[in-house]
Amino acid sequence: MSATSISNVSGSIFILTGFLGLEVDYLWLSIPFFSIYAMVFLGNCMVLHVIWTEPSLHQPMFYFLAMLALTDLCMGLSIMHTVLGILWGLIQEISLDSCIAQSYFIHGLSFMESSVLLAMAFDHYIAICNPLCYSSILTNDKIMKIWMAILGRISLLIPPVIIRLKFLNYCHPHILSHSFCLHQDLIRMACSDIRFNSIYGLALVISNLLLDAVHILISYIMILHTVLAITSQEERIKSLQICVSHICAVLVFYIPIIGLTMVHRFGKRLTPLVRVLMGNIYILFPPLMNPIIYSIKTQQIRRRLQRLCFLNVASVP
Structure with missing residues (x-):
């Protein structure tokens, strides 16, 4: 789109840049992206189906895993229509209201995933450090309260900074740097006072992602202390194996966040394409990998x- 047409874009319309420099390869690029979305959808739906239909999996650990799978499924669906729409040449613009809604779901689901990972760390801590009280502490009623607390945390903390976006004055070129809408992209184009969004947004990251990571780390320090006190090597290994999947899920979630932060902070010489790819990895890598990790x-x-x-193979005539 030319500079003239960009300057004439309505104040409520924003341009999705897509993958700069790869426009001629969009059709080919859509194949791996469509495959990734298909794997995200099928993988997380399969995990949910297995937990729902298998009575032996109706346990606290698997309830939390179902929450994680549901969060990952929604995360993939939240950006699929804009990314594939750009690659298939169906869309190039997005309205302010749609952009704000997408931003809410992306950031809200990201904080929700962090909260679920923290809840899973608590589950592993109780299972290993206080196994005799496990069933009395993590009752179905307690798990439901934890889930409602996670939803309440997101519903109360995210809207103030997202709703504020609706009332900002956007006078800079309305060109988003990704194939989807992020809070930091929108405030970068605003001419209004964005101190509230900047300060509140930073406080959200510290009070949610950073503190969750610290609490998860503390949980595993206490778990490791308990495991090292076990005299039987076989029991020690068995206890550690309980945590392997969750540790992998935590790394899969936090490493892309750290990578994206480093790219935005210190990668000013990098091409815009690198930032776009890191943004997609940050959103799509956990939903793609978590079903694989837990299935293995x-x-x-x-x-x-x-x-x-x-059973499916046996049923084929």
């Missing part, structure tokens, strides 16, 4: 999936 590392889910696949 969690014995109960792996057995159930193998049984499900065997």
Whole structure:
């Protein structure tokens, strides 16, 4: 789109840049992206189906895993229509209201995933450090309260900074640096006072992502202290194996966030394409990898999936 047409864009319309420099390869690029979205959708739906239909998996650990799968599924769906729409040449613009809504879901689901990972760390801490009280502490009623607290946390903390976007004056070129809408992209184009968004946004990151990471780290320090006190090496290894999947999920979530932060802070010489790719990795990598991690590392889910696949193959005439 030319500079003249950009300057004439309505104040409520924003341009989605897509993948700069790769425009001629959009059709080919859509193939891996569509495959990733398909894997995100099928993988997380399969995890939810297995947990829902297998009575032996109706346990606190798997309830939290179902929350994680549901969050990952929604995260993938929140950006799929704009990314694939750009790659297929269907859309190039997005309205302010749609952009704000997408921004809310992206940031809200990201904070929700962090909260669920923290809840899973608490589950592992109780299971290993206080196993005799596990069933009395993590009752179905307590798990439901944790889930409602996670939803309440997102519903109360995210809207103030997102709703504020509606009332900003956007006088800079309305060109988003990604294939989807992020809060930091929108405030970069505003001419209004953005101190509230900047300060509140930073406070959100510190009070949610950073503190969640610190609490998860503390949980694993206490878990490791308990495991090292176990005399039996076999029991020690068995206890550590319980945590492997969750540790992988935590790394899969936080490493892309750290990478994206480093790129935005210190990668000013990098091409815009690198930032776009890092943004997509930050959003799509956890939803893609978590079903794979838990399908491989969690014995109960792996057995159930193998049984499900065997029944499907056996039913083919």
